Amino acid sequence: MASNPRAFPTATAVGAPAAAPASTSAALDELLAGNRRYATGRARRGRVPAQRPFAVVLDCVDSRVLPELVFDQDLGALLCIRTAGQVLDEAVLASIQYGVTELRVPLVVVLGHEGCGAVAATLGRLRTGAPVPGHLELLVEEIAPAARRTGALPGDWAAHTVRAHAVWVRDAIRADSAFAGAAVVAARLDPDSGLVTLLP
Ligand SMILES: [Zn+2]
Incomplete structure (x- = not known):
């Protein structure tokens, strides 16, 4: 709930991950790249x-x-x-x-x-x-x-x-x-x- 700093002022002042994507398209690319790793068995965690x-x-x-x-x-x-x-x-x-x-x-x-x-x-x-x-x-x-x-x-x-x-x-x-x-x-x-x- 850190996406709206006006409504959620100080309590969620948590640093963003260092590698957080900088744009919407980069965020989607990162998710899809992660899914390709998941689907091909190269993910950090295996399937459930x-x-x-x-x-x-x-x-x-x-x-x-x-x-x-x-x-x-x-x-x-x-x-x-x-x-x-x-x-x-x-x-x-x-x-x-x-x-x-x-x-x-x-x-x-x-x-x-x-x-x-x-x-x-x-x-x-x-x-x-x-x-x-x-x-x-x-x-x-x-x-x-x-x-x-x-x-x-x-x-x-x-x-x-x-x-x-x-x-x-x-x-x-x-x-x-x-x-x-x-x-x-x-x-x-x-x-x-x-x-x-x-x-x-
Ligand atoms: Zn909470």
């Missing part, structure tokens, strides 16, 4: 032979928060659903249900992270009242309740909001009878230390 996920991970689209890296799992081991600020919508719920019901995945992890740009945008919206562009308003609507509940707490408002929002998403999934067969937990990631901590 079978889909056998043992956990569903709902997390943010932040490019630092890749579940397979964070949890050190093979490709194919996790069913990953990613939305900015790990907000819920019907497509997300349907995707979780696909994992839990069809693939019989027993565990759902809701993973928030410190330094989340979607949370920063939400807090900025609440502080200033200024609208956020277009579809980003959905993120604000979904994250604002957690921000409002934690606004009076001492300490880092953004950190409180990250935790409260992840717990809210967890509880919303837990309360849905469609997922009664799975355990649902919430956690937060500190991208600096790499540590994931379960949330009560």
